[in-house]
Amino acid sequence: MRKKIELDRLEKMLHLEKAQAPVQFFDALKADLYAVLRNYFELAPDDLSLECKNEKEGCVVQMFCKAAGVKRLGGG
Amino acid sequence: MSRRIVVTSGKGGVGKTSVAANLGAKLSRAGHRVCLCDLDIGLNNLDVVCGIENRIVYDLIDVIEGRCRLSQALVEVDHYPNLCVLPSAHLQDKSGITGQNVRAVTDKLAAMCDFVIIDCPAGIEQGFHRAVSAAGEAVVVTTPHISSVRDADRVTSLLRCYALAGVYLVVNRARGDLMMSGDMMSPEEIADILKLPLLGAIPEDDDLPLSTAGGSMVSYGRAPDLAFNMLADNLTDNTGEVFDCTARYRGFFGAVKRSLKRKI
Numbered sequence: 001m002r003k004k005i006e007l008d009r010l011e012k013m014l015h016l017e018k019a020q021a022p023v024q025f026f027d028a029l030k031a032d033l034y035a036v037l038r039n040y041f042e043l044a045p046d047d048l049s050l051e052c053k054n055e056k057e058g059c060v061v062q063m064f065c066k067a068a069g070v071k072r073l074g075g076g
Numbered sequence: 077m078s079r080r081i082v083v084t085s086g087k088g089g090v091g092k093t094s095v096a097a098n099l100g101a102k103l104s105r106a107g108h109r110v111c112l113c114d115l116d117i118g119l120n121n122l123d124v125v126c127g128i129e130n131r132i133v134y135d136l137i138d139v140i141e142g143r144c145r146l147s148q149a150l151v152e153v154d155h156y157p158n159l160c161v162l163p164s165a166h167l168q169d170k171s172g173i174t175g176q177n178v179r180a181v182t183d184k185l186a187a188m189c190d191f192v193i194i195d196c197p198a199g200i201e202q203g204f205h206r207a208v209s210a211a212g213e214a215v216v217v218t219t220p221h222i223s224s225v226r227d228a229d230r231v232t233s234l235l236r237c238y239a240l241a242g243v244y245l246v247v248n249r250a251r252g253d254l255m256m257s258g259d260m261m262s263p264e265e266i267a268d269i270l271k272l273p274l275l276g277a278i279p280e281d282d283d284l285p286l287s288t289a290g291g292s293m294v295s296y297g298r299a300p301d302l303a304f305n306m307l308a309d310n311l312t313d314n315t316g317e318v319f320d321c322t323a324r325y326r327g328f329f330g331a332v333k334r335s336l337k338r339k340i
Contacts, residue, residue: 002260003258004258006222009222013222013226
């Protein structure tokens with residue numbers, strides 16, 4: 001049915017438009033996350049990776065981080 | 077407390093002005109004091125739809141620039157004693173019109189009326205933001221066409237950045253015959269896609285453009301008239317009832333009507 005084709009097209013279009021982000025978006029997000037995480041973990045920039053999946057409900061962002069150790073918090 | 081409702085769409089030509097005018101007319105008939113405020117500066121048509129284009133002395137720009145009082149710029153609509161229009165102007169340079177001075181005008185209107193219905197310009201540029209910033213609620217108008225729904229989705233995302241008390245959907249130009257044959261999205265399906273509460277559905281009908289041409293609201297008793305009545309009731313009393321555009325195409329005679337519509 002024509003309606004079904006139209007509905008499918010529309011859903012895909014709207015879904016893609018919501019999930020679109022410029023190339024630098026994830027670089028900026030990764031840099032911000034790295035800046036926060038390195039306060040808690042022994043971490044190099046390459047130890048952090050981000051994955052973004054487009055699903056029907058929206059974007060699902062997964063972060064993978066491999067730290068050498070946990071940093072000590074506090075002074076003294 | 078007065079309600080300020082902006083009627084917007086994103087896409088042009090979907091019927092924002094017609095919906096704003098007829099909704100205002102129905103609310104005024106129900107006894108509410110209503111002002112229709114035309115914020116489409118430059119390509120304004122609310123005056124034409126309401127049939128008052130020959131009675132404009134002052135407009136919104138005159139009020140903002142202090143050349144007249146607000147009450148002097150309001151024009152009453154014939155046959156609707158509780159309904160008035162604050163017309164706009166054909167201006168090319170809109171640099172002097174800011175969100176703040178528009179807001180100041182709508183604040184004064186809100187003090188005088190139960191409903192201030194704001195006709196928003198098409199698009200999502202400065203005019204759109206000026207209109208939305210003056211409102212407390214929004215009605216998004218769309219037609220059941222893919223391009224229109226796409227633009228309505230974009231507008232809905234932008235409206236979420238404003239602290240609006242409510243954002244509602246009205247589906248205009250709905251073809252019940254095409255919905256029955258599975259060739260057109262229904263208002264409920266569109267509301268589901270846009271994730272907006274469905275406030276009303278207005279059927280496609282020759283009466284709407286013909287009454288606009290004559291400078292009047294929709295004719296009494298016709299399908300759009302009934303649809304606008306239900307829309308106004310839903311807005312004021314939260315009835316949850318929406319006009320069924322497919323009702324007249326059901327059954328044997330409905331099937332005949334659908335068949336004739338396709339052939340003609």
